[in-house]
Amino acid sequence: MKTSVIPAVILVAALAGASLHAAPATPAPSQSSEIDRLVFSRLEQLGIQPANPCSDEVFVRRVFLDVIGTLPTAQEARRFLSDANPNKRGMLIEQLLRRDEFADYWAMKWGNLLRIKSEFPINLWPNAAQSYHQWIRSSIRENMPFDRFARELLTASGSNMRKPQVNFYRAIRNRAPEGIASAVALTFMGTRTESWPAEKLAGMTVFFSRVGYKTTAEWKEEIVCFDLTKPPGSASATFPDGTTLKLSPVQDPRAVFADWLLKPGNPWFARAIANRVWYWLLGRGIIHEPDDIRPDNPADNPELLDCLERELVASEYDIKNLFRLILNSRIYQLSSAPADNNPQGEAAFAFYPMRRLEAEVLIDAINQITGTTEKYVSRIPEPFTYMPEEQRAIALSDASISSSFLELFGRSPRDTGLESEQRNPVPTAAQQLHLLNSSHVRGKLEQSAALRAMLGNSRVSGNVLDELYLAILSRLPTSEERGVVQAYQRASENRQGAGLDVAWALINSAEFQFRH
Amino acid sequence: MNTHTITRRDMIKHGLIGAAGLCLSGSAALRALAATRQPGRAAKAKSVIQIWLSGGPSHIDTFDPKPEAGVDYCGLYRKPIETNVSGMRICEMLPLLAKQADKYSIIRGMTHGSDAHETATYMTQTGSAPGGRLVYPSAGAVVSLFKGYDGGYQGQIPPYVTLTEPLGRFDEAGFLGTRYRPFATGGDPAQSRFIVEGVVTEGLTNKQQLERRELLHKLDRLKHALPRNPAMEAFVHSQDQAYDMIVGDGAKAFDLSEENDALRDRYGRAVVVQGSPSAQTTFGGRTTFGQCCLVARRLVERGVPFVTIKYPGWDTHKDHFAEMKRKLPELDQGMSTLLQDLAEHGLLESTIVWCGGEFGRTPRVMMEAPWNGGRGHWGRAFSAVVAGGGFKGGQVVGATDAWGEEVKDRPVSPSDLIGSVYELLGIDPEARLPNPDGMDIRVMPARAGGVPSNGLLREIM
Numbered sequence: 020m021k022t023s024v025i026p027a028v029i030l031v032a033a034l035a036g037a038s039l040h041a042a043p044a045t046p047a048p049s050q051s052s053e054i055d056r057l058v059f060s061r062l063e064q065l066g067i068q069p070a071n072p073c074s075d076e077v078f079v080r081r082v083f084l085d086v087i088g089t090l091p092t093a094q095e096a097r098r099f100l101s102d103a104n105p106n107k108r109g110m111l112i113e114q115l116l117r118r119d120e121f122a123d124y125w126a127m128k129w130g131n132l133l134r135i136k137s138e139f140p141i142n143l144w145p146n147a148a149q150s151y152h153q154w155i156r157s158s159i160r161e162n163m164p165f166d167r168f169a170r171e172l173l174t175a176s177g178s179n180m181r182k183p184q185v186n187f188y189r190a191i192r193n194r195a196p197e198g199i200a201s202a203v204a205l206t207f208m209g210t211r212t213e214s215w216p217a218e219k220l221a222g223m224t225v226f227f228s229r230v231g232y233k234t235t236a237e238w239k240e241e242i243v244c245f246d247l248t249k250p251p252g253s254a255s256a257t258f259p260d261g262t263t264l265k266l267s268p269v270q271d272p273r274a275v276f277a278d279w280l281l282k283p284g285n286p287w288f289a290r291a292i293a294n295r296v297w298y299w300l301l302g303r304g305i306i307h308e309p310d311d312i313r314p315d316n317p318a319d320n321p322e323l324l325d326c327l328e329r330e331l332v333a334s335e336y337d338i339k340n341l342f343r344l345i346l347n348s349r350i351y352q353l354s355s356a357p358a359d360n361n362p363q364g365e366a367a368f369a370f371y372p373m374r375r376l377e378a379e380v381l382i383d384a385i386n387q388i389t390g391t392t393e394k395y396v397s398r399i400p401e402p403f404t405y406m407p408e409e410q411r412a413i414a415l416s417d418a419s420i421s422s423s424f425l426e427l428f429g430r431s432p433r434d435t436g437l438e439s440e441q442r443n444p445v446p447t448a449a450q451q452l453h454l455l456n457s458s459h460v461r462g463k464l465e466q467s468a469a470l471r472a473m474l475g476n477s478r479v480s481g482n483v484l485d486e487l488y489l490a491i492l493s494r495l496p497t498s499e500e501r502g503v504v505q506a507y508q509r510a511s512e513n514r515q516g517a518g519l520d521v522a523w524a525l526i527n528s529a530e531f532q533f534r535h
Numbered sequence: 536m537n538t539h540t541i542t543r544r545d546m547i548k549h550g551l552i553g554a555a556g557l558c559l560s561g562s563a564a565l566r567a568l569a570a571t572r573q574p575g576r577a578a579k580a581k582s583v584i585q586i587w588l589s590g591g592p593s594h595i596d597t598f599d600p601k602p603e604a605g606v607d608y609c610g611l612y613r614k615p616i617e618t619n620v621s622g623m624r625i626c627e628m629l630p631l632l633a634k635q636a637d638k639y640s641i642i643r644g645m646t647h648g649s650d651a652h653e654t655a656t657y658m659t660q661t662g663s664a665p666g667g668r669l670v671y672p673s674a675g676a677v678v679s680l681f682k683g684y685d686g687g688y689q690g691q692i693p694p695y696v697t698l699t700e701p702l703g704r705f706d707e708a709g710f711l712g713t714r715y716r717p718f719a720t721g722g723d724p725a726q727s728r729f730i731v732e733g734v735v736t737e738g739l740t741n742k743q744q745l746e747r748r749e750l751l752h753k754l755d756r757l758k759h760a761l762p763r764n765p766a767m768e769a770f771v772h773s774q775d776q777a778y779d780m781i782v783g784d785g786a787k788a789f790d791l792s793e794e795n796d797a798l799r800d801r802y803g804r805a806v807v808v809q810g811s812p813s814a815q816t817t818f819g820g821r822t823t824f825g826q827c828c829l830v831a832r833r834l835v836e837r838g839v840p841f842v843t844i845k846y847p848g849w850d851t852h853k854d855h856f857a858e859m860k861r862k863l864p865e866l867d868q869g870m871s872t873l874l875q876d877l878a879e880h881g882l883l884e885s886t887i888v889w890c891g892g893e894f895g896r897t898p899r900v901m902m903e904a905p906w907n908g909g910r911g912h913w914g915r916a917f918s919a920v921v922a923g924g925g926f927k928g929g930q931v932v933g934a935t936d937a938w939g940e941e942v943k944d945r946p947v948s949p950s951d952l953i954g955s956v957y958e959l960l961g962i963d964p965e966a967r968l969p970n971p972d973g974m975d976i977r978v979m980p981a982r983a984g985g986v987p988s989n990g991l992l993r994e995i996m
Contacts (some may be wrong), residue, residue, distance in 0.1 A: 139653030139705055140665055193667055201668070213972055356761055373766050398703070423701070423721075429713035432706040434670040439971045445769050449693055449718045451777035452733030456744075459732070503753045510746070524750045529770050530757035 051348040057323040058350045058368050068359040070370035073352055075100055076494035077535065078108060082346065083493075084376065084534050085300055086115040088124030088413045090384040093489035100494075112346045116339050119160075123414040126156035127379060128299070131431040131441050132206060133172075134190040136418035137399060140434060141190050144239040145417065147179040149403040151190075152416035154183035165292055165336040166281045169207050173277040176244045178235070185243035188230055192434075196252060199227040205436050207280060208259070209291030209312045215259075222257025225266070226276035245271035260286065283332065287312075293327035294318075296341050298438070300351060302372040303365065310438050319366045355535040373535045375443055378428030379412035385460065385526060386411075388490050390469030395420050427453055446532075454527055464519050464526075474518035478508055483518070491525040578961025580924030581885040582835040583678060585843045586828075586870060587702065588892035590850030591655070593910050594918040595898050595939045596859055597866075598641045600626050604938045610900045610908070611856045620929035628863035631871035637929045638874045638883065639922035640995045644933020644942040645891065647949055650912040652850075655893035656704035662950035669970060672709035673702070674953045675841040677978060679715045681962045682840035690838045691776070691785035693718035697843040698827040704893075710970045717843060724791055724826035731789045734780050744782050788833050791826060798876070802829045803868030806861050825869035832876050835886050840960075849892055852909040855900070874922055887924030887956055891917070898939040916942045919952060925959040927995045946989050954979055955992040 062069050073081065079099045083091040091099070099111060115121065130152055134141050137148040158168055175184035188194075191202045200223045201212040212220045231246025247269070256272060257263045258279050266272050280288050291312060298304040305324040306312050318324045327341065334340040345351055350368055357370045365372060376384065382393055393412065397404035397420045404420055412425060418433040428450055429443035454460055464470065473486050484504060488496045496504070504521055511517040525531055595601055600615035601608055615624040618636030625633055625641075649655040654665050660673040672680075675695045680686070683694030697717040701707065708715040721732035730737065736744075752758075761767050779785055791799065803825025804818035827844045834842050846866075851858045870890060877883040895917030896910035916935045922928060933945030957964060957978060964979035 139651075139657065140670060192665070198668075211972060213974060373761070373764060375766070423719070426701065426706075427716070427719075429716075432670065434706065435668050435710070435971065437971045443713055444766065445714055446773040447693075447714055447716075448773050448776035448780065449716070449733070450713075451773045452780060455733065455774070455777055456736050456739075456781055457733040458730070458736070461736070497756075500754060500756070503750070507746075507750050520747055520750060521754070523747065524754045527751050527774075528755040528757065529767060530755065532770070533757065533766070535757060535761075 051344050053326050054323065054344065054348040054350055057320060057326060058348075061320045061323070061367050062364075062369055065361065065363055065367055067361045067364050067367060067369045070354040070356055070358045072349065073354045073371065075108075077354065078352060079111070080493035081371070081534060082108075082111060082115060084380060086112070086124075086342070086346065087118050087120035088127070088377070088380045088383070089120045090380075090387055091493050092387065093486055096489045096493040108352070109347055112343060116342060120411075120413065122156050122160035123411065124380075125159045126152060127413050127415070128441070129155050129159070130416070130418070131433055132436050132438070133187065134418075134433045134436055135186075135416065136190070136433040137397070137404075138419040140192055141418075143179070143186055143190055143417075145397065145399055145401040145403045145419075147183075147186055147189070147239070147241075148417040148419070150180060150183040151186035159338075162337065162339045165331075165338050166288070167336070169288070170277050170281055173203065173207075173280070174271065174274050176271075177242065179239075179241045179243065180237075188243045189232070189241060194230075194232065196224045196228040196230070197221075199230060200224045202436060203227070203276075204259070205310055207291060208287040209294060209306075209310050210287070211311055211313075214311070214313045219257075219259060222263070223259055223276075225252040225256035226272040228252030229272060245273065289328045289331050289336075290324065292336075292338075293331050293341065294324060295438075296338065297324075297327060297345060300342070300345050301368060302374050303368070307366070308438060310436075320368075371535070373533045375446065375533055377441070377443065378425045378430040379415070381428060381532065382422075382424050383411050383413055384531075385463060388469070388522070388526070389463040389467035391463045391467060393422055393424070395422050395425075397421075424453070424459065451527075454532075460526070461523075464523055470519065470522055474522075479504060479518040479521060484521075487518075487522060487525070491522065492528075492530055578959070579885070580887045580956075580959040580961075581682075582839060582882075583674075583841050583887045583889060583924070583956060583960070584828075584831045584835060584873070585675065585841070586888065586890040587843055587845050588849045588866075588890065589702070589845055589847045590652070591892040591894040591896055591912055591917070592849040593851070593855070593859070594643070594895035594913075594916065594935070596626050596863070596896075597629065598625050598918040598920055599643045599895075599935055599939055600624060601898070601935075601937065601939045604898070607900060608898050608938055611859075623929065623931055626863065628859065629867045631867045635871050635874045638878065639888070639920050639928050640926060640930035640932060642919045642921065642932045642947050642952065642992070643916075643935055644945045644947045645895075645917045645919050645949070645952070646942045646946050647894070647914055649914040650894065652893060652912070653704045655912075655914050656702060659891070659893050659949045660702065660705075660707070661709065662948070662953040669972065669974075669976075670706055670709040672711045672715060672968070673707040674956060675717055675843055676708045676711050676715040677957070677968070678841040678960060678962070679717075680711060680968070681966070681978075682960060683715075688838065688840060691779045691783055692788055692834060692837060692839050694839060695841045695843075696720065696834055696839055697845055698830055699723065699823075700845050700847075702843070702845060711968065717841075720789070720830075723823055724789070724830050725821045725823045729789045729791055729826075729830070731786070733777070734786050735789060736781075741782050744778075748778060748782075788837050789830060791829060791833075794829060794833075798872075799826070799829065801868070801872045802826060802876075803865050803872070806864045822865045822869065824865050825872070828869040828873040829876070832873060832880065832882070835877070835882055836880065851896070852901075852911060853906055855896075855909045877923065883923040885924060887926060887959060888922040889919065889952070889956065890921075891919030895939075913940075916940060919947075921952070921955075921992075921995070924956075925996055926955075926992075930995045932992060932995060947992065948989055950979075951989055951991055954988070955996060958991060959996065 079091055079096055083089055135148050135152050137143050137145045171184045172187040175182055177185050179186055179189055191199055200220060204210050204212050228251055229246050229249045231244045231249060233242040251266060255263050255265050294304050294306050295309045298309040305320055306316060306318045330344060331341050353371050355371045355373050357364055386393060392408045395406040395410055395415060431441040474483060485495050488494060508517045596612055602613050602615055612626050614627050616627045616633050617624055618633040620636040623636050647658045649658060657665055661671040663671040679695035682688060688694050695717040697719045699720045699722055701717060701719045707717055722730040758767060799821060803822040805820055805822050807819050824846050831842045831844055877886055894912055894914040896913050901909050901911060933947055934943055936943045962978055966978045968976045968978060970976050
């Protein structure tokens with residue numbers, strides 16, 4: 020049925036869709052121009068035409084979702100769209116980097132990578148998960164230099180409840196020294212030790228051979244420490260670059276490792292995080308997967324990665340600065356409609372790749388539009404697992420505090436620390452059933468005081484439709500879309516219901532469910 | 536080896552191309568597809584119905600009675616009954632199942648040693664041991680990989696269904712990812728209408744559904760602007776699948792009004808407990824568990840390869856016997872009618888029924904406070920029941936000691952049971968499971984998870 024009943028209006032809408040992705044180019048801030056130069060010259064070398072710059076409508080929605088995991092409100096979208104300042108994109112980027120939701124959203128991402136989960140199989144326990152999350156969130160909020168962030172986690176000792184950073188060592192399923200070394204390599208070197216020769220992993224394992232775990236008389240307390248009573252795995256240890264050194268028996272070898280990792284010029288550390296940040300914002304690593312860096316998986320554009328790495332080190336590991344550089348680049352601001360069918364275009368960043376919204380971002384967006392809330396529960400009825408009614412999903416601390424929606428939509432289970440665990444590329448029929456037809460989502464629409472106030476009792480037309488579109492799709496409707504809605508309302512007996520049906524349709528559209 | 540040409544269309548259909556084709560590394564995707572294209576082994580079973588007694592049922596009070604151990608162990612149930620298979624005795628609270636014993640076998644040597652719900656659920660559902668970086672998929676997710684849409688299943692109902700809630704103890708799909716998660720129906724089939732979340736909606740007619748679908752189609756501008764994008768194709772495909780359920784035949788599978796009332800009643804009515812244990816048993820409304828069993832039969836009839844009935848409430852630390860008085864008749868009515876009904880529909884030969892929980896319960900009744908006659912967790916020895924799909928009936932595999940505390944004969948690991956189920960389904964134990972690390976992981980959980988194998992259940996296959 021779906022292909023047989025396409026009226027002419029669709030074709031018109033499809034053509035209008037092209038204009039959605041075209042806009043006059045705004046000049047990029049100069050510090051980002053190096054990124055542009057390197058990507059455009061690679062595209063030229065490959066003979067690939069880059070996509071057009073994205074429109075303001077696309078940009079406002081994209082940058083809100085990418086930077087703070089939050090949909091712009093109708094008011095925020097309108098304000099940006101009507102702003103005549105030629106630097107408005109750069110100004111919006113600055114505002115977003117300062118928002119509280121920036122810390123919420125990126126603490127969620129780091130929570131996925133660092134596996135913050137109070138129950139099986141990570142078993143951090145609620146109060147430890149909570150304190151760990153809080154530490155990560157405030158580090159992001161304060162924009163802690165990333166080398167310090169890594170050092171604090173790698174060298175932490177103390178109680179899981181009083182020294183949040185030690186939970187880095189507790190959130191590792193395999194706590195044998197080899198398992199710890201693998202987790203460290205994955206997190207901070209962006210590499211999987213499964214691809215290493217055995218001697219290389221054995222050499223690095225020695226640095227983590229004296230991590231001790233001790234319980235105390237307090238319920239669920241655990242101390243992580245440098246355990247002098249444990250025999251060092253070996254008198255000498257070997258860094259992943261092949262350098263061997265003798266370890267002093269009274270020195271915490273984790274600190275020795277951290278010194279090596281964070282030393283200027285270390286080939287892994289800055290590279291791994293620069294590549295990750297690019298991956299987070301552009302949907303694909305310059306080395307891809309971003310946690311599978313190895314000699315036989317080369318960067319598509321090595322100069323670009325070098326450039327990001329240099330900028331990061333020069334700014335003393337200022338992560339927000341790296342965000343700023345990338346977000347202000349013309350590359351980030353390309354349309355998601357490729358100008359060219361060259362299959363190499365994606366790896367060379369010829370366009371912005373479409374990606375689905377994460378489970379947390381999706382439910383928060385639906386709640387924002389409808390003004391409704393969600394109940395999040397944990398299986399463990401402990402303090403710290405009861406969530407207030409207004410709780411946003413991106414700000415949840417602990418993967419064990421969840422809802423059936425989050426599970427259905429593929430929230431990261433926080434089992435492995437792999438980036439791929441957070442991706443949820445293929446929609447399932449069960450997910451679509453839920454959005455199209457569940458009592459949960461229907462209830463949110465039907466009981467929404469916000470939508471009722473917006474739609475009122477009259478026909479959905481003019482300003483009302485504008486508001487609805489701005490709230491859901493962050494843009495105004497086209498004249499074709501107005502026509503479709505008017506025709507639908509004429510055919511429907513229930514005017515109130517027709518407005519909700521339009522809201523329902525927009526929420527179920529690909530335009531809503533994808534970053535684009 | 537494999538002469539099929541794998542087209543991009545195939546890849547999308549099989550969900551192996553995700554947003555920008557990155558959901559699995561290309562080679563893993565190809566491997567998974569190749570695995571499903573291998574000529575199937577001779578399969579005796581087509582479907583599995585797993586009756587999951589969540590919380591861990593007492594083995595002594597169900598399928599492994601120990602009357603000789605005395606009242607300290609048996610509590611109220613000291614007179615096990617003979618079944619229709621001579622020498623096979625089960626708890627006196629299961630008289631209807633006693634008449635069906637020729638259809639099923641009891642495995643009394645189940646063991647894994649864990650007394651924690653999460654770990655034990657993980658072990659019994661996946662067959663692997665915890666530890667390492669990866670979380671392994673449950674048996675249902677593995678069956679859904681090989682016998683679901685990637686394995687030629689064409690049904691409108693998702694290939695792995697749980698009635699009515701997910702297991703909830705771990706991520707059932709494990710490293711296989713969201714695509715292989717079970718579809719949890721929600722709702723309650725014992726209500727006058729079984730409202731399956733997302734499929735059956737009250738207050739919307741089919742005509743309205745179709746009108747709304749057309750509106751959505753017209754308004755989805757990005758869909759029309761980027762028609763050839765693989766992520767978009769996958770999106771459109773999943774929405775079409777969803778509509779096949781909503782306005783197609785899928786929803787009918789859940790419509791129990793198509794069944795006759797007498798049969799629906801036979802699947803079980805709730806026991807009304809009248810105070811003292813000696814009071815006469817009376818029955819109330821139809822039980823959710825029983826109606827779930829009926830839905831499971833209807834799903835299997837439509838070719839759904841894996842159905843889990845999550846039957847909660849077996850974690851009876853306190854008030855154990857009062858709870859058993861309610862639950863055992865429910866289990867007895869529901870499961871015995873399911874076996875009979877499957878057999879009458881000619882489905883039992885091709886359907887494995889697997890009943891069990893994550894562990895057993897403390898054989899010696901805990902009389903001390905605060906339990907006051909409860910039973911704790913017991914992972915050292917417990918029972919499982921299997922029927923149909925190539926499993927022989929009327930057999931007892933293994934045995935526990937005189938008190939039901941240790942396995943004394945023929946221990947069976949969860950991986951042995953799951954491996955036997957895979958073999959009956961014709962899933963190649965050597966096939967690879969796609970995983971994010973690109974590691975060489977095989978289907979057979981004994982090899983995958985490092986749990987020692989005591990051998991497949993050859994004696995009853």
